[in-house]
Amino acid sequence: MFTTNRVQAAPVKVCRERLRGRRAMAVVINSGSANACTGRQGMADAKRMARLAAVALGVPEAAVFPCSTGTIGKPLPMDRIARGVPQAAAALSEEGGEAAARAIMTTDTAPKQAAVEVRIDGRPVRIGGMAKGAGMIEPNMATLLAFLTTDATVEPRALRTCLRGAVGESFNRISVDGDTSTNDTVLFLANGLAGNRALSPAHREWKPFCAAVREVSRLLAMKIVDDGEGATKFVVVTVKGARTGPDARRAARAVARSLLVKTSWYGGDPNWGRVIAAVGYSGAAVEAERIEIRFNGKLAVQGGRKAPRFALKELERILKQRAFSITIDLHLGRGTDTVYTCDCSEEYVRINSAYLT
Amino acid sequence: MFTTNRVQAAPVKVCRERLRGRRAMAVVINSGSANACTGRQGMADAKRMARLAAVALGVPEAAVFPCSTGTIGKPLPMDRIARGVPQAAAALSEEGGEAAARAIMTTDTAPKQAAVEVRIDGRPVRIGGMAKGAGMIEPNMATLLAFLTTDATVEPRALRTCLRGAVGESFNRISVDGDTSTNDTVLFLANGLAGNRALSPAHREWKPFCAAVREVSRLLAMKIVDDGEGATKFVVVTVKGARTGPDARRAARAVARSLLVKTSWYGGDPNWGRVIAAVGYSGAAVEAERIEIRFNGKLAVQGGRKAPRFALKELERILKQRAFSITIDLHLGRGTDTVYTCDCSEEYVRINSAYLT
Numbered sequence: 258m259f260t261t262n263r264v265q266a267a268p269v270k271v272c273r274e275r276l277r278g279r280r281a282m283a284v285v286i287n288s289g290s291a292n293a294c295t296g297r298q299g300m301a302d303a304k305r306m307a308r309l310a311a312v313a314l315g316v317p318e319a320a321v322f323p324c325s326t327g328t329i330g331k332p333l334p335m336d337r338i339a340r341g342v343p344q345a346a347a348a349l350s351e352e353g354g355e356a357a358a359r360a361i362m363t364t365d366t367a368p369k370q371a372a373v374e375v376r377i378d379g380r381p382v383r384i385g386g387m388a389k390g391a392g393m394i395e396p397n398m399a400t401l402l403a404f405l406t407t408d409a410t411v412e413p414r415a416l417r418t419c420l421r422g423a424v425g426e427s428f429n430r431i432s433v434d435g436d437t438s439t440n441d442t443v444l445f446l447a448n449g450l451a452g453n454r455a456l457s458p459a460h461r462e463w464k465p466f467c468a469a470v471r472e473v474s475r476l477l478a479m480k481i482v483d484d485g486e487g488a489t490k491f492v493v494v495t496v497k498g499a500r501t502g503p504d505a506r507r508a509a510r511a512v513a514r515s516l517l518v519k520t521s522w523y524g525g526d527p528n529w530g531r532v533i534a535a536v537g538y539s540g541a542a543v544e545a546e547r548i549e550i551r552f553n554g555k556l557a558v559q560g561g562r563k564a565p566r567f568a569l570k571e572l573e574r575i576l577k578q579r580a581f582s583i584t585i586d587l588h589l590g591r592g593t594d595t596v597y598t599c600d601c602s603e604e605y606v607r608i609n610s611a612y613l614t
Numbered sequence: 615m616f617t618t619n620r621v622q623a624a625p626v627k628v629c630r631e632r633l634r635g636r637r638a639m640a641v642v643i644n645s646g647s648a649n650a651c652t653g654r655q656g657m658a659d660a661k662r663m664a665r666l667a668a669v670a671l672g673v674p675e676a677a678v679f680p681c682s683t684g685t686i687g688k689p690l691p692m693d694r695i696a697r698g699v700p701q702a703a704a705a706l707s708e709e710g711g712e713a714a715a716r717a718i719m720t721t722d723t724a725p726k727q728a729a730v731e732v733r734i735d736g737r738p739v740r741i742g743g744m745a746k747g748a749g750m751i752e753p754n755m756a757t758l759l760a761f762l763t764t765d766a767t768v769e770p771r772a773l774r775t776c777l778r779g780a781v782g783e784s785f786n787r788i789s790v791d792g793d794t795s796t797n798d799t800v801l802f803l804a805n806g807l808a809g810n811r812a813l814s815p816a817h818r819e820w821k822p823f824c825a826a827v828r829e830v831s832r833l834l835a836m837k838i839v840d841d842g843e844g845a846t847k848f849v850v851v852t853v854k855g856a857r858t859g860p861d862a863r864r865a866a867r868a869v870a871r872s873l874l875v876k877t878s879w880y881g882g883d884p885n886w887g888r889v890i891a892a893v894g895y896s897g898a899a900v901e902a903e904r905i906e907i908r909f910n911g912k913l914a915v916q917g918g919r920k921a922p923r924f925a926l927k928e929l930e931r932i933l934k935q936r937a938f939s940i941t942i943d944l945h946l947g948r949g950t951d952t953v954y955t956c957d958c959s960e961e962y963v964r965i966n967s968a969y970l971t
Contacts, residue, residue, distance in 0.1 A: 264894030264902040264918075294890055294902065296919040329887025330920050437895035516873065516958075517966055524967030530686025533651055537621030538794035545621040545651065561621075562653040563687050601873075602967075603960040609874055610881030610959075 258424050260441035266293035267303040268323040269440060275319055279413045281446050282320035284404055285310035285342060288361050288389070292325040292333050293439040302333040309339060313346035324402050324442050326363055326389060358387035361402055364486050364608055365389050371476035373469045377462045378453040382409040386473045390433070390481030401428055403443045403477055409466065410449035415457040419467045420445045427474035432513040432598045433485035445470075482597045487604030490522050491580040491597070496536075498549075499592030504541035506594040508585065511539030519601035527572035529557045536585060547588035553581050615781050617798035623650035624660040625680040626799060632676055636770045638803050639677035641761055642667035642699060645718050645746070649682040649690050650796040659690040666696060670703035681759050681799050683720055683746060715744035718759055721843050721965055722746050728833035732826045734819045735810040739766040743830045747790070747838030758785060760800040760834055766823065767806035772814040776824045777802045784831035789870040789955045790842035802827070839954045844961030847879050848937040848954070853893075855906075856949030861898035863951040865942065868896030876958035884929035886915045893942060904945040910938050 259269050285306055292299050303323045311318040358368035372385040388403035424443055456466055483491045494512050499505035512518055515535040521528035529550050537543055550558035553575045557564055575581050616626050642663055649656050664678040682690070715725035729742040745760035781800055813823055840848045851869050856862035869875055872892040878885035886907050894900055907915035910932045914921055932938050
């Protein structure tokens, strides 16, 4: 799955093309340059990077998927890549996951990995993943590269269905700064080594398999938000009682994106007024005098105004925590949605004003 | 004209109602509490504030328009308002404009006024205005209170048409942080003292009159952006060559709202990659390899990639200025639009994380 940005990096275009072949055997990833807005040279470079990996690994070139993350408009340093790819291939090892997860970081402060094991046809099947995030993070998707692998045997089409469902509930539900990148890519590779019967929706253990994929995706997505650029808080925004599901989504995203809401969280302030204002301009149907807001379940707003027993001290204590939830009930219907996000700190501004072209 | 937020402050509701009468004789404004999300008490308070002014001035209550700006959810301090309104009424003077413009400030650092004089029917006609802005500033409209007055005689319906046009080119074209407030209000009052023939589109000097109103609105809108919370740069974002006008608008707004773009301006970085990314996710039709970007007319991006003669030093010099322009040509059609905005600094975060409930 790829970014919805209409400006797409060269490696995204190459991956899209190669997906048609449906056979992926390797990924080759660089951080530092996004290889986006680099014209024909960028396309040639992305393909050459993949070819270098194909040669080093002895696999078909079309089965290698190149991915890049970093500054837009900066050409790939092809001399370093030409030297580095064979070295990286020579260093491949079963213990290399951590090093790979670390190598793809940009402004991330920690590598992000997750793994789950389930039994399919009585055999252990593993799903593992790594991701990088930090900035330009917004649903559909995020500056996000994520790589999932499994040793299960899965039909290619079923694999895609399973991934789409998992991404919808994880990477498409996180927001750091509202900017959608040119490079977002989530790849899911299956090698069949577990020896199970091929998984598809017809398999009786399809559901537990998909649940495990969702879990790995969710864990990685949470790690991305938790390590958002400059983030000091992890916040779960849930909207319920919306007239429709899409309305709930609009409202939750508006709250998660609002700079004024995010800076109030940074200040540890239970500022519900900014939350209501964001819901109000989200485009969702709203009746102001029905809105109810809770922080970690503690009532702050009822009937669209400060709750009669508004416990400022207790709410402040909640807002000072590293992680908390906000639940907004619009009391208009059954639509519900959740977005995972973080606050916006001076550090975010510092990082992004210093991360130069 | 009022906010498009679905959650509207009590004074906005009262003003809307009173507009039907089409007769405004006074405004009464407070800063510190927005009187939004304050329920029935808020409505009663807004009306009482207007009544106090009506009594003090000896005008009909329905001709007094109450406005509020400040923290959402905080009830008006009615005892102080009851004492203050008669005092403010007693202090009314032809020289009081500056004091009024200062009194309505919240996080604004300076009062905002503008005035223009034109001749209509051979007589001097004046249009003056004051505004407050600073945060929660986004097209349609902004946390913005703006008050325009003129001594011209203008038909009420014509006055509204004229105001709508002026707001469309001024207050609806500015963005500070992308948050739309619950209190935005622009009022325009005419008292007819200039003694001209009643202005309407049929009047041969209708156009110069409207141009003057636009100019006052534009001046006030520019002052609001220039004094955006924590702003260190004033930036004019123009998109041209879009397939349609609305596409140009979408693209210009996405650039003006992008936190990553705004922080790069703060850093004085000619980061065109983030500008392209924002255009790409704006929803506007885009062909990446046609995009052209200029800073103060200086070419930075051509054919969707770094221009062959990309003069980094010169671009950096431009980006270090207090004010500069970015022109993005999509080379797809004739749609064009402009948004006035500012950067996002650590100071913005500091102000908004400390401005407590």
